[in-house]
Amino acid sequence: MEIGQLYRSVRGRFREAGLETPDLDARLLVSAALDLPVSALLLQERDPAAPEAVAQAERHAHKRLAGMPVGRILGEREFYGRRFLLNEATLEPRPDTETLVDAVLDRCGAQEAPVICDIGTGSGAIAVTLLAERPLSRMVGVDLSEEALSCALRNAELHEVADRFVPVCADYTSALKPAADCPLGRGFDWVVSNPPYIRTSVLAGLSREVIQHDPILALDGGEDGLAAYARIVADAAQLLASGGRIALEIGYDQAGDLKKLLRHHDFVAIEIIRDLSGNNRVALARKR
Structure with missing residues (x-):
């Protein structure tokens, strides 16, 4: 079988199954099976595909048609132009979360060496990206899961920022000292987080790609979806230096609640940023 035939075969099945992005999924999975760049599917479409590569592509296609996301099949996902490894304890980083990274970078301004805390760091996508984009910054990545922290550290090593990344296994910020007791002599410049914010009652209605493959711990935001925010905002008020900032990913309908919560803890200059949608x-x- 030629490479082009293999790609078109997988693409056709994905289209027939009604997948949201059949062409892209097919390109990513087939090129991974062939161990070729995506561009080679066109440039080398008449070259023969090795039988073992065809078999691997078929295994990938079977998993995708069964509802497994491409990132889970390949064990990695692109975020902010970088490759991030995944494991069972981590969420797949979504493009919408790049809005949070952009917002933080835009507001760092001349602050070249911010000290940041990422609560619920997961794969480390946010933390590692900020470290890579701000080469003098330092990061504490907190997660309750040791498995997730292991993945975050591997990603920090992959992108050569591990010397500025400190993983902390803890329930929220229970292992961190408030700003008044911080050994740095001041608190954090930023607290960032993409916490679980989906209402418990909504979880059952999520797509099978999400509910079957993303860790529930990283999805379930409690009865009102605000449980994690209440803890993080209260903690951030103690951890941040005066003038420090907080940046939180939120659900589309949670802006009003977050504004009230932030005001309650004496935060000012509140902004709500929209994503590309x-x-x-x-x-x-x-x-x-």
């Missing part, structure tokens, strides 16, 4: 996606605020 026009949905509310990030809440930003500054500590007095």
Whole structure:
């Protein structure tokens, strides 16, 4: 079988199954099976595909048609132009979360060496990206899962920022000292997080790609979807230096609740940032 025939065969089945992005999924899975760049599917479409590569592509296709996301099949996902490894304890980083990274980078301004805390770091996609984009920054990545932290550390090593990344296994920020007791002499410049924010009652209605393959711990935001925010905002008020900022990914309908919560903890300069689809996606605020 030629490479082009293999790709078109997989693509056709994905289209017939009604997958959301059949062409892209087919390109990624077939090129991975062939161990070729995506561009080679066209440039080398008349070359023969090795039988073992064809068999691997068929295994990938079978898993995708069974509902497994491409990132889970390949064990990695692109985020902010970088490759991130995944494991069972981590969420797949979504493009919408790049809005949070952009918001933080845009507001760092001349602050070249911010000290940041990423709560619920998971794969480390946010933390590692910020470290890579701000080469003098330092990061504490907190997660309750040791398996997730292991993945985050591997990604930090992959992108050569591990010397500035400190993984901490803890329930939220229970292992961190408040700003007044911080050995740095001040608190964090930023607290960032993409916490679980889906209402418990909504979980059962999520797509099988999400509910069967993403860790529930990283999805379930409690009865009102605000449980994690209440803890993170309260903790951030203690951890941030004066004038420090908080940046949180939020659900499309949670802006009003987050504004109230941030005001309650004496945060000011509150902003709600929309993603490329026009949905509310990030809440930003500054500590007095």
